[in-house]
Amino acid sequence: MKRILSKICLSGAALATAFSLSTAASAEELTIAHSTWVGYGPLYIAQEEGFFEEEGLDVDLVVMEDVKTRMPALAAGRIDVAVTTIDTVLGFYTEDHPLTYLFALDDSRGGDGIVANADIKTIEDLKGKNVAYTEGSVSQFFLSVLLKEAGMSLSDVNSMNMSAGDAGAAFVAKRVDAAVTWEPWLTRGQDTEHGHLLIDSSKAPGLITDIAVTTEETLEARRPEMEALYRAWAKAVAWQKANEEAADVIMAKGVGGWLDDPAVFADTRSGIAFYDADMNKTFMDPSNPDGIVGTIANAMTLGKESGMVTLDANPKSLLAADIVK
Numbered sequence: 001m002k003r004i005l006s007k008i009c010l011s012g013a014a015l016a017t018a019f020s021l022s023t024a025a026s027a028e029e030l031t032i033a034h035s036t037w038v039g040y041g042p043l044y045i046a047q048e049e050g051f052f053e054e055e056g057l058d059v060d061l062v063v064m065e066d067v068k069t070r071m072p073a074l075a076a077g078r079i080d081v082a083v084t085t086i087d088t089v090l091g092f093y094t095e096d097h098p099l100t101y102l103f104a105l106d107d108s109r110g111g112d113g114i115v116a117n118a119d120i121k122t123i124e125d126l127k128g129k130n131v132a133y134t135e136g137s138v139s140q141f142f143l144s145v146l147l148k149e150a151g152m153s154l155s156d157v158n159s160m161n162m163s164a165g166d167a168g169a170a171f172v173a174k175r176v177d178a179a180v181t182w183e184p185w186l187t188r189g190q191d192t193e194h195g196h197l198l199i200d201s202s203k204a205p206g207l208i209t210d211i212a213v214t215t216e217e218t219l220e221a222r223r224p225e226m227e228a229l230y231r232a233w234a235k236a237v238a239w240q241k242a243n244e245e246a247a248d249v250i251m252a253k254g255v256g257g258w259l260d261d262p263a264v265f266a267d268t269r270s271g272i273a274f275y276d277a278d279m280n281k282t283f284m285d286p287s288n289p290d291g292i293v294g295t296i297a298n299a300m301t302l303g304k305e306s307g308m309v310t311l312d313a314n315p316k317s318l319l320a321a322d323i324v325k
Contacts (some may be wrong), residue, residue: 044254111271
């Protein structure tokens with residue numbers, strides 16, 4: 001009898017183990033694509049500290065540097081979630097593949113800005129000047145908003161299309177009058193004899209914000225997983241705030257590239273703010289005109305003026321309701 005009971009117990013344990021392995025193996029993978037940026041670091045905390053697993057997720061984090069590769073991959077269903085800036089999403093929205101905003105990841109708080117010649121004291125002083133920035137990027141959006149607030153537009157400056165790094169280098173070499181760029185070029189630009197920091201993103205919170213986005217089709221099919229993804233993100237940001245030094249090591253290793261040194265990662269991180277649960281509740285609230293709906297509306301208006309956006313929709317309709325709770 002003991003042998004029979006023993007065999008039954010062993011068989012039951014084997015079945016339980018087999019069932020557990022089968023369930024884990026059958027869990028559908030959630031693929032998230034991102035570029036090399038400090039703001040995406042908490043995704044790797046969620047992976048390393050087991051927050052994805054706690055939420056029942058099997059997440060594959062993939063680096064796709066070019067947004068022109070990342071967003072079409074999302075539309076084609078080759079990835080499930082992409083992270084990019086709010087304004088960028090609108091340029092890839094189509095009727096065939098409608099997109100929806102899930103939750104905010106990070107906000108530029110001084111990490112982006114404009115360096116300019118010493119005689120350029122205000123945004124208005126940029127009129128007629130050679131200004132370098134990346135066309136179709138968040139740098140163009142940032143500049144466009146500032147010009148709009150000053151009663152101007154991109155047509156009032158002599159636009160020079162360059163990558164952010166090339167724009168910063170061109171300014172340092174005195175080849176342009178101003179550059180819309182980010183670190184380390186903001187510091188290098190203002191450290192020159194001829195330059196200074198005209199303005200940075202700390203003066204415009206919520207304007208340059210990274211967002212998690214998916215297709216409406218994927219959201220409909222996998223909403224519970226999207227809600228779990230947000231919960232894992234919120235846990236990771238809370239952990240980062242409580243363990244900054246250890247978090248920088250994890251995030252630097254995960255994000256990699258030019259940010260693979262924890263010291264460099266920490267220094268770059270000082271120019272952004274991670275969106276925690278409370279910040280997301282406020283920012284993603286459709287009734288908050290100063291939150292994401294305001295940024296979307298601004299991006300839509302400026303995108304239409306530049307011919308980069310054709311979408312005509314209520315910003316609130318682009319939000320995934322109840323993902324942020």
